Amino acid sequence: MHEVYFDKTYIYGVTNVDEGSDRNITVYDGLxxxxxxIADSRKLHTWTVQCELTEQKESKHNDQWTEARNLFKKFESALNTQGPKRLIITADYGKTSKQVLLESYTKAEKYKGVYDVTLKFMEYVEVGIRTEDVPYIPRPGKVPAPPKTVVFNGKDSTPYSVQSKYTNGMSISQFNQLKYTEPNTGKIFSNLCTIADGSKVALKPIPKNALEAALYGAKDILDAPKKWILSAAEAMANANDNYKKKWDEENKARIASLK
Structure with a gap:
């Protein structure tokens, strides 16, 4: 024998209660x-309650009897409500008390004022949102130092004066590889003379090794002195060879007459 309560309302005339839950299991071929x-997650519990409701109270009914039409109104109201209701089922060997949603109800009038009714309920599980802070992961390596910012002065507009004042003895060939940028916009000043007095200018620091050079995108700065020396030596050698060749051609006849 079962006693069923739905949202504090007694459901009388219960003839059968079915409870069930299942899950999908997919079978794969292992080659x-x-x-x-492979099993999916368990599905929600369901309950099916069959009962006989009447419009007239009979001798078999107790004091909790309610007219069938009033119960139907309650079922309709539950179907129009998004929130869950409490379902309590007691039996000889156990008790169930769950938050449920009314999935459906059907009624069939056997004879005047007497209805066979089937109620279907589904377990309600409240959706929870789990919030966690994103863990901090330290950045590998050394964070590059930001470009040095200096206040530009027209008196320091020559490479020699700016080089000696702001770049700690950097060679002119290295200094000429630097880019002068506006700190906020990154605009490159290609000509020092176009920079107004009092402007803040960012000087990209010279890297100390190949790794820093790669980080700053200025690997050519490391090779600048070497390239400058090689270019200068090559130019001097070519000039000497050209001068000697020209002198020999111009004085070839005079040298021959002296022999």
């Missing part, structure tokens, strides 16, 4: 290893 199952 010559035989079949194996």
């Amino acid at each position: 010559e290893q035989g079949n194996f199952p």
Whole structure:
């Protein structure tokens, strides 16, 4: 024998209660290893309650009896409500008390004022949102130092004066590889003479090794002195060879007459 309460309302005339829950299991072929199952998550519990409701109270009914039409109104109201209701089912060997949603109800009038009714309920589980802070992961390596910012002065507009004042003895060939940028916009000043007095200018620091050079995108700065020396030596050698060749051609006849 079952006693059923739905949202504090007694459901009388219960003839049967079915409870169930299941889950999907998919079977895969293991490619010559035989079949194996993979189970999905368990589905929600369901309950099906069958009962006989009447419009007139009979001798078998107790004091909690309610007219069938009033219960139907309650079922309709539950179907129009998004929130869950409490379902309590007691039996000889156990008790169930769950938050449920009314999935459906059907009624069939056997004879005047007497209805066979089937109620279907589904377990309600409140959706929870889990919030966690994103863990901090330290950045590998050394954070590059920001470009040095200096206040530009027209008196320091020559490479020699700016080089000696702001770049700690950097060679002119290295200094000429630097880019002068506006700190906020990153605009490159290609000509020092176009920079107004009092402007803040960012000087990209010279890297100390190949790693820093790669980080600053200025690897050519490391090779600038070497390239400058090689270019100068090559130019001097070519000039000497050209002068000697020209002198020999111009004085070839005079040298021959002296022999």
